[in-house]
Structures are given as structure tokens and as C-alpha cells.
Amino acid sequence: xxxxxxxxxxxxxxxxxxxxxxxxxxxxxxxxxxxxxxxxxxxxxxxxxxxxxxxxxxxxxxxxxxxxxxxxxxxxxxxxxxxxxxxxxxxxxxxxxxxxxxxxxxxxxxxxxxxxxxxxxxxxxxxxxxxxxxxxxxxxxxxxxxxxxxxxxxxxxxxxxxxxxxxxxxxxxxxxxxxxxxxxxxxxxxxxxxxxxxxxxxxxxxxxxxxxxxxxxxxxxxxxxxxxxxxxxxxxxxxxxxxxxxxxxxxxxxxxxxxxxxxxxxxxxxxxxxxxxxxxxxxxxxxxxxxxxxxxxxxxxxxxxxxxxxxxxxxxxxxxxxxxxxxxxxxxxxxxxxxxxxxxxxxxxxxxxxxxxxxxxxxxxxxxxxxxxxxxxxxxxxxxxxxxxxxxxxxxxxxxxxxxxxxxxxxxxxxxxxxxxxxxxxxxxxxxxxxxxxxxxxxxxxxxxxxxxxxxxxxxx
Amino acid sequence: xxxxxxxxxxxxxxxxxxxxxxxxxxxxxxxxxxxxxxxxxxxxxxxxxxxxxxxxxxxxxxxxxxxxxxxxxxxxxxxxxxxxxxxxxxxxxxxxxxxxxxxxxxxxxxxxxxxxxxxxxxxxxxxxxxxxxxxxxxxxxxxxxxxxxxxxxxxxxxxxxxxxxxxxxxxxxxxxxxxxxxxxxxxxxxxxxxxxxxxxxxxxxxxxxxxxxxxxxxxxxxxxxxxxxxxxxxxxxxxxxxxxxxxxxxxxxxxxxx
Numbered sequence: 001x002x003x004x005x006x007x008x009x010x011x012x013x014x015x016x017x018x019x020x021x022x023x024x025x026x027x028x029x030x031x032x033x034x035x036x037x038x039x040x041x042x043x044x045x046x047x048x049x050x051x052x053x054x055x056x057x058x059x060x061x062x063x064x065x066x067x068x069x070x071x072x073x074x075x076x077x078x079x080x081x082x083x084x085x086x087x088x089x090x091x092x093x094x095x096x097x098x099x100x101x102x103x104x105x106x107x108x109x110x111x112x113x114x115x116x117x118x119x120x121x122x123x124x125x126x127x128x129x130x131x132x133x134x135x136x137x138x139x140x141x142x143x144x145x146x147x148x149x150x151x152x153x154x155x156x157x158x159x160x161x162x163x164x165x166x167x168x169x170x171x172x173x174x175x176x177x178x179x180x181x182x183x184x185x186x187x188x189x190x191x192x193x194x195x196x197x198x199x200x201x202x203x204x205x206x207x208x209x210x211x212x213x214x215x216x217x218x219x220x221x222x223x224x225x226x227x228x229x230x231x232x233x234x235x236x237x238x239x240x241x242x243x244x245x246x247x248x249x250x251x252x253x254x255x256x257x258x259x260x261x262x263x264x265x266x267x268x269x270x271x272x273x274x275x276x277x278x279x280x281x282x283x284x285x286x287x288x289x290x291x292x293x294x295x296x297x298x299x300x301x302x303x304x305x306x307x308x309x310x311x312x313x314x315x316x317x318x319x320x321x322x323x324x325x326x327x328x329x330x331x332x333x334x335x336x337x338x339x340x341x342x343x344x345x346x347x348x349x350x351x352x353x354x355x356x357x358x359x360x361x362x363x364x365x366x367x368x369x370x371x372x373x374x375x376x377x378x379x380x381x382x383x384x385x386x387x388x389x390x391x392x393x394x395x396x397x398x399x400x401x402x403x404x405x406x407x408x409x410x411x412x413x414x415x416x417x418x419x420x421x422x423x424x425x426x427x428x429x430x431x432x433x434x435x436x437x438x439x440x441x442x443x444x445x446x447x448x449x450x451x452x453x454x455x456x457x458x459x460x461x
Numbered sequence: 462x463x464x465x466x467x468x469x470x471x472x473x474x475x476x477x478x479x480x481x482x483x484x485x486x487x488x489x490x491x492x493x494x495x496x497x498x499x500x501x502x503x504x505x506x507x508x509x510x511x512x513x514x515x516x517x518x519x520x521x522x523x524x525x526x527x528x529x530x531x532x533x534x535x536x537x538x539x540x541x542x543x544x545x546x547x548x549x550x551x552x553x554x555x556x557x558x559x560x561x562x563x564x565x566x567x568x569x570x571x572x573x574x575x576x577x578x579x580x581x582x583x584x585x586x587x588x589x590x591x592x593x594x595x596x597x598x599x600x601x602x603x604x605x606x607x608x609x610x611x612x613x614x615x616x617x618x619x620x621x622x623x624x625x626x627x628x629x630x631x632x633x634x635x636x637x638x639x640x641x642x643x644x645x646x647x648x649x650x651x652x653x654x655x656x657x658x659x660x661x662x663x664x665x666x667x668x669x670x671x672x673x674x675x676x677x678x679x680x681x682x683x684x685x686x687x688x689x690x691x692x693x694x695x696x697x698x699x700x701x702x703x704x705x706x707x708x709x710x711x712x713x714x715x716x717x718x719x
Contacts, residue, residue: 009649016651026659030634037607046610315608317638321655354649356642356656357509359599363608376547379511388511392644396507400515403470404522409501413474434647438654439685442475449473449480453496456481 005347006329008354012322021159026320028156033314035263036364043255053252054368057305060243061295067210067243068286074213078275080282088118091287095120095202095235096127098283102233104129104199110217110224111135112204113151113308114239114287117330132194134223136187143170149324151331152261152310157323191223201227205238206307207253208284211246214274215284218257218267225271232280236273240291241304253307256366260309294342299377303338305367312361312371318354327351334361334371341378349387352378410448417444462575463493465530467565469540469677470502476677482704483536483568489704490576494534497526505543509643513550520551528557532575533565536700538597538675541567546600567601568700569617569675579623583705586626590669591618592660592683593636594676603675607636617675617699624702630667637663641682657686664694671708672696 016022040046060067072082083098085091091114099107107129109115121131121142133142137155141148143166148154155163160178167173173186203224207216215236217224228234244253258264276282295301313319313333324332329340329348337355340348352375361371382388402408420428421444429436447455464487468480487494504519523544527533535541544565552558572578593615597603604615621629640646640656647653660683664672672694674680680696687694697709 009651012649012652016655019655022655040608040610043610317640317656318649318652321652322649352511353645354652356595356638356640356645356649356653358595358638358642360595360606360608360636360638363599363606376509376511379509380513380550381511383511383513392510392648393512396510396512396515400504400507400512400519403502403504404518406499406501409470417474434650435685437650438689439657439682440688441685442681444475445477447477449468449477450496450498452477452481453484454498 005349006327006351008322008326008328008350011326011328012354015323015326016321022321022323024159025157025323029314029320032153032262033311033364036260036311036314037263039259039263039265043259049252049256050366050368053256053307053366054305056244056249056252057367058302060245061241061301061304064240064243064295067245068240070210071208071213071243072286074211075215075275075284076213078213080213080275080284083283083285085285085287085289087289088287091118091237091285091289092120092123094285095237096124096129098233098235099124099129099200100127102200102281104233106130106132106194106198107200107202108132108134108194108198108223108227108231109138109201110203110219110227111138111154112202112237113148113331114204114237114289115202116147118237118287118289120237132191132198134191134194134227135219135221136184139187139191140166147325147330149332150310150313151308151333152313157325195226195230198227198231200233200235201229201231202235202237203228205236205242205284206257207244207250208238208242209245209247209250210243212274214247214272216250216254217271217273218254218269219271220262220264220268222269225269228273229277232277233283234273234276234280235283235285237285237287240286240288241295241306257307257309260311260364260366290343294339297342299381300338300342300374302369303335303342303374305369306335306339307367308335309366311364311366312369315360315364316355317358317360318356322354327354334375335369338369338371338374338378341382345382345385346387349382352376352382410450413448417446420444462491462532463495463530464532464534464571465527466494466496467500467503467527467533467535467540467544468496469535469537471681472536472677475681476698478706479536479677479698479700482698482700482706483534485704486568486572486581486700487534489582490572490578492576495530499526503540503543505540505547506643508543508547517551520548523548524552524555524557524561527565528561531564532571533561534568534571535565536568536675536698537677538567538594538601538603539678541565541570542596542600567597567603567675569620570601570603572620573616579619581620581623581703583703584625585702585705585708587708588628588630588668588670589621589702590630590632590664590667590672591615591621592639592664592672592674592679593617594674594679595636595638597675598636604636621673621699621702627702630664630669632663632667634663639679639683641679643678646682653682654686657682658690661686661690661692661694665692669694673699673702675699
């Protein structure tokens with residue numbers, strides 16, 4: 001194992017050490033999953049919507065170059081300026097250049113996982129630009145100097161008491177205050193000033209419509225609307241997989257997105273940006289950053305269908321109990337465990353194994369990304385590329401050798417049973433016995449099924 | 462009707478009574494059961510680790526051993542799913558493989574779909590919680606997954622409901638994973654344990670005396686946690702309930718005690 005790789009199980013240990021917090025985290029996310037279930041079950045044609053959404057995404061990805069060009073043409077026609085970024089670095093430089101050309105030193109941002117992926121904030125800050133995240137959860141993690149731990153609920157791992165303490169230190173709220181309404185009001189006041197001071201607003205994009213050239217941003221706080229209406233300059237950063245062909249397709253995706261994400265029928269604000277505001281500028285930055293490579297990947301291209309709703313995180317029994325940071329990747333949970341190794345297989349080799357293959361993510365996904373199948377496929381790739389720790393690799397070689405021959409298998413079973421029965425408990429439950437750390441081993445019987453079956457048939461004959 | 466009995470390796474070695482109960486249930490319904498002795502393991506531990514080349518010979522052995530049976534029946538949804546959904550990578554195009562996929566069935570599925578059974582002649586006067594093991598539930602679709610917006614059904618539960626005297630409990634999370642997940646249980650020991658403990662908690666609040674499932678591997682993990690934590694819950698495979706086994710102290714004890 002290389003020093004640069006992340007081991008999810010080890011990282012998870014930090015989070016699981018605090019049992020009450022794990023329980024709280026699990027229940028908070030399960031509450032969202034339950035809300036999602038209620039919202040989905042209220043839509044009779046839910047499964048038909050999922051299938052349609054999947055088909056639209058498959059179609060769009062197959063013809064992505066055409067749709068991107070169509071989008072650019074229409075966006076230009078609406079008066080927007082369109083930029084193409086090959087990777088994170090180019091994306092960051094484009095954004096910086098636009099800001100510098102406009103003399104911007106204060107920027108407000110609404111939620112964008114793409115800019116997290118590109119590590120835009122630290123880059124801009126290095127160049128003397130103040131960046132303020134205006135989504136409440138994003139602002140909380142920003143003040144704590146942390147990345148988001150969830151793609152839709154960035155501060156889900158932080159308790160309201162901790163937010164109270166943070167706001168007391170950073171925003172001067174009363175010491176010991178925990179009332180969410182009071183704390184939210186305080187954040188609102190603080191952010192209002194930032195909105196008024198800002199010279200530019202940057203937003204992510206949920207959907208970019210090829211036939212209109214419009215971009216659609218969904219938020220619950222209206223922060224994207226304020227951040228892009230007060231300043232004259234709006235920069236919208238879009239991953240190239242966010243394209244949908246027609247405005248009518250939004251009728252499918254908008255019904256699925258909020259219900260899957262938070263169990264709401266629709267987000268409070270669904271804003272359609274068609275060109276710049278009067279007297280202002282709209283810059284759309286289309287970002288590849290590995291997406292073309294994924295698109296060409298025979299095994300994993302369907303992961304590009306993802307609309308970042310976070311439903312797979314909420315339903316994942318591992319994510320709920322290991323926390324977002326245990327993944328050590330911008331996007332955690334099942335979809336992050338597929339995308340992580342696509343970005344860096346060596347660093348993220350353990351993520352596809354941070355999964356019990358329960359399949360809940362696959363069934364909850366509104367665009368039918370076959371998530372747990374992709375995680376299993378990744379495991380095969382990890383082994384093929386020689387990235388699995390050698391001990392595990394060797395274990396499987398030995399087990400396979402034993403199982404390929406009936407007699408070897410039977411004798412190994414006898415030997416294991418004998419060893420478990422006769423080894424003293426303190427030796428059997430040693431520190432290498434990961435099963436036994438928290439569980440009793442099964443009681444090895446003296447006779448296997450095949451022996452009982454043979455004896456019985458022997459008697460019968 | 463003749464079936465080839467496919468007994469997963471860990472049931473053969475660790476839970477022989479689950480195998481015996483399966484035989485008894487099938488024979489009582491007039492099925493002629495044959496256990497081909499050459500079988501070992503379907504290869505799932507290797508496949509789920511990603512060791513494709515170490516799985517291939519086991520998939521090939523499986524096909525050779527079972528290809529001539531009209532049906533292959535197994536008391537494990539997970540191992541059946543391995544054959545039906547994951548052997549493609551190793552056996553696609555091999556003679557007999559398409560038929561093998563069609564005729565390899567989990568026990569409850571075989572009882573309901575092939576034998577057309579909707580009543581089990583057994584008595585089990587206890588409060589029972591059904592654990593919907595994931596691979597049977599979401600890959601074989603033995604029941605409607607809670608994520609999907611489809612008409613509710615559950616083949617395992619339906620059979621259990623027909624058992625005389627049984628009371629099935631209602632869980633808060635009816636199909637959440639127990640955290641076994643094969644090698645996941647040891648690779649991610651801490652998370653796996655927390656998942657299991659949460660399942661036990663759910664069964665306790667629902668008043669289950671016994672946790673049952675169509676997969677013994679989940680129950681092995683849960684039983685390990687029950688015994689370590691001194692809980693009063695017990696585990697039994699559905700085949701053991703169907704075969705009329707009394708409530709047992711340990712899932713493997715019954716036939717051995719005889």
C-alpha cells in the first residue's frame with residue numbers, strides 16, 4: 001500500500017469511535033431517506049420517471065459533443081460568454097482571469113460541487129480574492145476550514161451546539177446559543193453584508209439546456225439568486241455532463257431531483273438563467289476535468305448520469321455510519337466511491353470496498369446509475385491493476401486453491417474446526433482476528449452437512 | 462421432480478442443520494433431492510474482492526457439477542445471485558450456462574414459483590423478525606425493496622406468515638443491510654459491527670424473539686454480535702422454521718443434539 005493512498009476503514013475508525021455521534025448522524029440521514037421515500041411514493045409514475053431520466057442521460061452522453069456545441073451556440077446568442085476548461089487548473093485560471101479583468105476582490109458563491117472538485121476557493125484566496133460561500137451549510141464548513149461532508153447537506157456532520165459555538169466565535173452570536181432559528185438569522189445578517197459587498201457571484205449549475213442555452217440552478221435558500229442579481233458579474237461553472245437536450249426534459253429531472261435529495265416536491269428556488277442580467281455579464285465555464293475520459297470508459301461511463309442529488313449517500317448504511325470525511329474524496333458515499341478511483345485509482349483504491357454490496361444505492365438512484373454493480377466492477381479493476389494490498393490478494397489465491405478441490409476443501413474445514421475448538425480463547429481472539437474484535441465466532445460443529453447427509457442416506461439404504 | 466441441492470460452503474461447514482432442514486422441507490413436498498458431493502463454493506468471496514481469475518475455476522466447476530439437473534436449489538439468496546447475476550463474466554457463451562441461470566433458485570423462490578406453494582405445514586409459535594438479506598431482496602427480488610415505488614410483495618414473508626402460530630414483527634427499517642457483506646465484515650469491522658448492532662436494536666424494539674432470514678451469512682454475523690453482547694435474541698434460517706425445528710439456543714445445535 002502506498003503512503004499516498006487512503007484507507008477508508010482506518011479513516012472510518014475516527015468517526016465510529018464516537019458512538020452517540022454515529023447514531024445521531026445515521027438517524028439524521030435516515031430521516032432524509034424516509035422523507036425521500038414518502039415523496040417518491042406520492043408519485044405513481046416514479047419508476048417510469050427514473051427510467052426516462054436514465055434514457056435521456058444515456059442519449060445525451062452518447063451525443064455529448066453535439067449537444068455541447070448546440071448549448072454554446074444558444075448561450076452565446078443569449079449574450080452569455082462561454083469558456084471551455086480542460087481540467088481543474090484551467091477552470092481555476094479562467095475564473096481568476098475573469099475576476100481580475102473586472103477588478104473583483106470579493107466574490108460570493110452558491111453551492112457548487114464542481115468548484116470543490118477543482119479546489120477553486122484556496123486557489124482564489126491565494127490570489128488575494130475573498131471567497132464567501134453563501135449556502136448556510138457551506139458557510140458553516142467554510143468557517144470551520146473544512147470541506148463539505150455531504151454533497152447536498154455539507155454540514156450534516158455538525159451539531160447545532162457546535163454551530164452555536166462557531167457562530168459565537170466568528171459572528172459574535174450569544175455564547176451557548178443553539179436555537180437554529182436564531183443562528184440562521186445571525187448567518188443571514190452576516191451573509192447579507194457579504195452579498196452587498198460582493199463584486200461578483202459564482203454559482204454551480206444543475207442543468208444546462210442545449211436547445212435554449214439556459215442554465216438552471218436549484219437552491220432552497222435563494223442565495224444563488226441574490227448572489228447573481230446584486231453583483232453585475234455572474235460566473236456559472238458547469239460540468240459538461242450537466243447538459244440536457246431540451247427544456248422539456250427538465251420536467252423529468254426537476255421532479256426527481258428535489259424528491260430524491262431532500263424529499264421536497266421541488267426546491268424552493270429553481271432559477272433559469274437565460275443570458276446576463278441587463279447591464280451585466282454572464283460567463284459560463286464548461287469543465288471537462290476527466291469527464292471525457294469517463295465517457296469513453298466502457299465500464300464506468302454511466303456514472304456520468306449522476307445529477308448529484310445525494311440520495312445514495314443518505315441511503316448508504318456505510319456512509320451514514322462512517323461520515324463523509326472517511327472517504328477522503330470531494331464526493332463521498334457510493335457515487336464518490338465510483339468517481340474517486342476514476343480520478344485516482346491508487347489513492348482511492350479502498351473506496352469500492354467501503355460497501356457491503358447491499359444495493360440500496362442502485363435502487364434509490366433517480367437516474368439509475370448501477371452503483372453497487374460499478375463498485376463491484378471497480379474491485380476487479382483494483383485487482384487487475386495490482387492495487388489490492390498483497391495480503392488480501394494472497395489470501396484469496398490460497399482460498400481459491402483450497403476450494404478448487406473437494407478433498408482440500410473438506411480437510412481445510414476439519415482443520416479449521418479443530419483449530420477453533422482447541423485454541424485457547426485468548427489466543428483465538430487475537431488482535432489479527434478482525435471478526436472476533438466485536439463478534440463471537442460461529443460454533444464449529446463436529447460434522448459438516450455433507451457428513452450428516454451421507455450418514456442419513458447410508459441409514460436409509 | 463429432481464433437484465440438485467446447492468449448499469453454500471459456510472452452511473456445509475458451519476450450519477449443517479440449515480442444509481438438513483432444506484432437504485427435509487423439499488422432500489416433504491415430494492421433491493427428490495440430490496446433493497452432488499463434488500461441490501465446494503460458488504466463488505463469491507473471491508469475486509467480491511475483485512479476484513476474477515481466482516473465481517473463474519470455481520464458476521467452471523459449478524457449471525460442470527450442476528448443469529444436468531432440471532433445477533438447482535439453494536438456501537441462500539446471495540449464492541444464488543452469484544450464479545444468476547455474476548457468473549456472466551466467467552461463463553458467458555458456455556453450453557448450459559443460460560439454462561443454469563434460469564434453473565438455479567433460492568429455496569423460497571423455488572417453493573413459490575416452481576412448486577406453487579403458498580402454505581407451509583409447520584408450527585412455530587414465536588415472535589419472529591424477518592431480516593431481508595440484501596442479495597436475495599435487491600438482486601433476486603424476493604421482495605419489493607423499500608426504495609422502489611412498486612406494488613409491495615415479499616415471497617419469504619408470505620411463506621413465513623403461513624406458518625402456524627407465528628407472529629411476524631414490524632421493523633422500523635424493514636430492509637436495511639445487517640453489515641455482513643462477506644469480506645466487508647472484516648475489512649470494515651467497525652462499520653460492519655455498528656450496522657449489525659443497529660439491526661439488533663430494531664428487532665428488539667419490534668419485540669422479535671427470533672431473527673430469521675433466507676441467508677445464513679447475515680445471521681452468522683448477527684448471532685456473533687448477539688452472543689458477544691449477551692442479548693436474548695436468537696437466529697434461525699427460514700428453512701429451519703419451515704422444517705418445524707423448535708426454537709433453538711443456537712442456529713446449529715438442533716440436529717447435532719439428536
